[in-house]
Amino acid sequence: MSRRHSITVEMEVISPLFMGGADPRSEPELRVPSIRGAMRYWLRALTGAAGEEFARQLEERLFGVAGDKDAAAGTISLRLEAPNSYQRQTYDQIVGSGSSTRRGASYLWFAARGTRSERARSAIVQGTRFKLHLHATRSSEPEFDLRQALVALWALSIFGGVGARSRRFAGAIQITAIPSDPALHRAFCVQSPDSNSLAQEISVKLRALGMKACASAESDFDSIHPHTCQIFVLRQTFSDVVDLVDSVGIAYLNFRRSQSDAAAFAKAVFERDNQALKNSLRHAFGLPIPFYYKGSETSATLQAKQGEKQIDRRASPLWMQVVRLASGQHAAVFTWFHGTRFLPQDARIAMQDSRTRTTLAEALVPDGKEQRELVLGFFEEIKNQFGLIPVNIS
Numbered sequence: 001m002s003r004r005h006s007i008t009v010e011m012e013v014i015s016p017l018f019m020g021g022a023d024p025r026s027e028p029e030l031r032v033p034s035i036r037g038a039m040r041y042w043l044r045a046l047t048g049a050a051g052e053e054f055a056r057q058l059e060e061r062l063f064g065v066a067g068d069k070d071a072a073a074g075t076i077s078l079r080l081e082a083p084n085s086y087q088r089q090t091y092d093q094i095v096g097s098g099s100s101t102r103r104g105a106s107y108l109w110f111a112a113r114g115t116r117s118e119r120a121r122s123a124i125v126q127g128t129r130f131k132l133h134l135h136a137t138r139s140s141e142p143e144f145d146l147r148q149a150l151v152a153l154w155a156l157s158i159f160g161g162v163g164a165r166s167r168r169f170a171g172a173i174q175i176t177a178i179p180s181d182p183a184l185h186r187a188f189c190v191q192s193p194d195s196n197s198l199a200q201e202i203s204v205k206l207r208a209l210g211m212k213a214c215a216s217a218e219s220d221f222d223s224i225h226p227h228t229c230q231i232f233v234l235r236q237t238f239s240d241v242v243d244l245v246d247s248v249g250i251a252y253l254n255f256r257r258s259q260s261d262a263a264a265f266a267k268a269v270f271e272r273d274n275q276a277l278k279n280s281l282r283h284a285f286g287l288p289i290p291f292y293y294k295g296s297e298t299s300a301t302l303q304a305k306q307g308e309k310q311i312d313r314r315a316s317p318l319w320m321q322v323v324r325l326a327s328g329q330h331a332a333v334f335t336w337f338h339g340t341r342f343l344p345q346d347a348r349i350a351m352q353d354s355r356t357r358t359t360l361a362e363a364l365v366p367d368g369k370e371q372r373e374l375v376l377g378f379f380e381e382i383k384n385q386f387g388l389i390p391v392n393i394s
Helices: 032-050 052-063 091-095 103-108 142-159 182-188 195-208 240-261 261-268 274-279 368-386
Strands: 006-013 078-082 088-090 122-124 131-133 172-179 230-234 289-291 298-306 309-311 318-324 330-336 349-354 359-364 388-390
Touching: 006 142, 032 122, 032 142, 052 142, 078 195, 078 388, 088 091, 088 349, 091 103, 091 240, 103 240, 142 172, 142 182, 142 195, 142 330, 195 230, 195 274, 195 330, 195 388, 230 368, 240 330, 240 368, 261 274, 261 289, 261 359, 274 349, 274 359, 309 368, 330 368, 368 388
Parallel strands: none
Antiparallel strands: 006 131, 006 172, 078 131, 088 122, 230 330, 230 388, 289 298, 298 309, 298 349, 318 330, 349 359
């Protein structure tokens, strides 16, 4: 890269993007803080295997330090150049309604549905294009910092997303062009026409990053490393994004139902059966989980707690995201952070009545090995239905 202090990246929304402002149910919008936050996460995931201190220092160098006392700007600033207005669709327009509802997509994106008190969320539609300007005017090494920021943006566009349900195929954004630099265009834009070559492309690019050895097989944050992460590409590709989401979503829904009867589980827990909670692995794909038991017209939430402190959220260790191939087809990429400590060692899972806030049942978190076996069972089901290509990151 010739010496420069800024670069412009052309990007596109690949799957419906549910991103609101202060009111998440308001009109969706692209927001720099959300993109920057996602870039920080994926930079940490890429560099964390080299050690927490190294990852933290690089993240703070590029994106700054938050806080009242120690706040400091990073070397990278972002500027968004987007349409004045976006084409939008409501949740119902995306997944359908009544007998035409796409069950898989509606299951994965359930949080965007309307409720008695809230309207359904709207999404920026796939195909929306925008530009992201990266500036390193505060940097003494602008070429280095810009490239590190591009690496983080590449990881975001391959493995992650922005906005609500970004771990379940929503909010995929992808680098489509870097017009000012053909070499960077080839390095950071998807070149693969099919799923097999995409798995190989991801493998080659990750190895080129020069990941270092992990200090431990288990860490407190997500890290892309052979000891702590597995990545798969769905062999089957789809011309339509929502068809892909719906197909995988139905397989996910059926797998979850095959593992336990949600109605029977809810009934047992609402009747304060601690053993039913102890034997359950429903939390393995993330917390919290809302439940509704028709028998008592009661709703409750399965969540974690540490002592008397409630742990509001434990995001899923499994990312499911969409990548558009050079052929125009769409592939699914699964990124599973199995080596991340799921919850603190002394944490418990608890079912809390949504109205009274009382605890109905609680139990120690089951052994992590059982959780990993459950996720592997899901991958086996996906492999049997669609084919699954492991990405070599060793």
